[in-house]
Amino acid sequence: MKRLRVMTIFGTRPEAVKMAPLVAELSRRPGIESLCCVTAQHREMLDAVLRIFRLRPDYDLDVMEPRQTLSTITSKCLMGVEEVLQEARPDLVLVHGDTSTTFSAALAAFYQQVKVGHVEAGLRTYDKYSPFPEEINRTLVGDLADLHFCPTPANRDNLAREGITQGVFLTGNTVIDAMAATVREDFCFSTPLLNQLDYRNRRVILVTCHRRENYGAPMAHILTALGRLVENHPEVELVYPVHLSPVVREAAAKYLSGRPRVHLIEPLDVEEMHNLMARCCLVMTDSGGLQEEAPALGKPVLVLRRETERPEAVAAGTVKLAGTEEEAVYRLGAELLEDQAAYGKMAHAVNPYGDGHACRRIADAIEWSFGLRAEPPEPFQA
Numbered sequence: 001m002k003r004l005r006v007m008t009i010f011g012t013r014p015e016a017v018k019m020a021p022l023v024a025e026l027s028r029r030p031g032i033e034s035l036c037c038v039t040a041q042h043r044e045m046l047d048a049v050l051r052i053f054r055l056r057p058d059y060d061l062d063v064m065e066p067r068q069t070l071s072t073i074t075s076k077c078l079m080g081v082e083e084v085l086q087e088a089r090p091d092l093v094l095v096h097g098d099t100s101t102t103f104s105a106a107l108a109a110f111y112q113q114v115k116v117g118h119v120e121a122g123l124r125t126y127d128k129y130s131p132f133p134e135e136i137n138r139t140l141v142g143d144l145a146d147l148h149f150c151p152t153p154a155n156r157d158n159l160a161r162e163g164i165t166q167g168v169f170l171t172g173n174t175v176i177d178a179m180a181a182t183v184r185e186d187f188c189f190s191t192p193l194l195n196q197l198d199y200r201n202r203r204v205i206l207v208t209c210h211r212r213e214n215y216g217a218p219m220a221h222i223l224t225a226l227g228r229l230v231e232n233h234p235e236v237e238l239v240y241p242v243h244l245s246p247v248v249r250e251a252a253a254k255y256l257s258g259r260p261r262v263h264l265i266e267p268l269d270v271e272e273m274h275n276l277m278a279r280c281c282l283v284m285t286d287s288g289g290l291q292e293e294a295p296a297l298g299k300p301v302l303v304l305r306r307e308t309e310r311p312e313a314v315a316a317g318t319v320k321l322a323g324t325e326e327e328a329v330y331r332l333g334a335e336l337l338e339d340q341a342a343y344g345k346m347a348h349a350v351n352p353y354g355d356g357h358a359c360r361r362i363a364d365a366i367e368w369s370f371g372l373r374a375e376p377p378e379p380f381q382a
């Protein structure tokens with residue numbers, strides 16, 4: 001019997017973390033031939049994830065350039081994916097989320113009249129420039145896709161409002177599946193600092209900040225606020241694994257280097273990241289993925305952005321939007337460090353994004369959509 005050819009395409013660190021468990025699940029299905037193509041929009045940060053999840057792509061476009069622009073990534077991925085699709089001829093292409101890789105791979109598949117499945121579909125802020133360019137990337141992929149795998153009911157409702165109701169599945173987010181493989185109580189870090197930190201008696205704050213719309217003044221305000229937080233709270237150790245983008249590295253060095261108790265370190269392997277998150281007291285971030293992971297680990301999150309497409313954990317009380325103004329970021333951070341009750345209110349584990357079975361539901365939904373299974377999957381119950 002001819003197997004269904006499913007090609008998973010991704011290019012950046014977060015896509016890799018969230019697609020790796022799905023590639024593994026697809027590979028276990030006898031009716032599916034699973035192929036994997038990476039654009040390598042990220043190089044080192046992608047390779048680190050591939051290593052942890054022992055994933056060997058069938059195709060690698062190796063597109064990354066230093067200080068790449070949105071147009072160069074998009075055009076290189078579009079051309080590269082087209083060639084791969086012409087050679088591999090899959091029945092379905094799977095893309096993830098909202099990056100330039102996501103959009104160009106979906107567009108290339110559409111041009112080849114190959115069906116597209118969108119993992120992590122339906123997230124919206126309805127603000128064209130925030131997050132930039134992700135909001136428009138994911139909206140356009142919503143139009144290009146044939147199958148839409150929504151993590152939460154709110155994501156599904158967003159698509160329904162846009163008239164997308166066919167081929168929509170409520171699955172949960174695959175990131176929660178990924179965490180089942182990474183978080184361990186007896187984890188030993190390979191970054192020495194992370195083994196040395198006294199997580200019990202010090203207040204370890206985990207920071208990440210990389211979004212394009214935060215480049216420039218917003219990042220300067222955020223980093224200045226973080227510097228003040230550390231200065232005024234002697235019990236704080238701030239750990240900031242700095243993204244490899246030169247723009248981010250220059251800003252982090254300018255505002256935070258040389259300060260005692262501020263640890264600017266290299267990007268972490270995802271296992272180290274998840275286990276650090278499980279041990280820290282507070283997460284301050286503009287990352288999408290961290291907003292989903294930290295609540296599952298019971299860690300309060302201050303989001304360093306004006307808006308979020310992930311309102312579920314805000315509603316559950318574990319995430320707050322801090323914005324990008326220096327005073328607001330400082331004030332909210334200080335409140336959580338100084339007010340035990342305020343901290344306690346936010347520090348409880350919630351799982352609005354998934355139950356660890358998203359990949360199984362996505363694979364079942366694919367099999368059902370292509371006639372390989374009699375029943376569609378039961379929807380994720382948030």
Ligand code: UD1
Pocket residue numbers: 012013014041042043044045046065066067068069070073098099100101132133134210211212244245246
């Ligand atoms: C990209 C995604 C963003 C996602 C983020 C996750 C787009 C437009 N943006 O943003 O949605 O949140 O990834 O991290 O798709 N670099 C390296 N090595 C690496 C990775 C990056 O040196 O492994 C440097 C390169 O100089 C590169 C720059 O970082 O040009 C920026 O990378 P890019 O993928 O363009 O943007 P991100 O900010 O990472």
Ligand code: UDP
Pocket residue numbers: 013014017208210241242266267268269270271273274286287288289290293
């Ligand atoms: N991450 C990681 N090492 C780091 C920073 C992040 O492994 O130093 C992981 C993080 O746990 C999450 C994903 O990378 O799974 C999020 O990536 P990022 O913040 O770069 O992108 P976003 O989610 O904002 O698109």
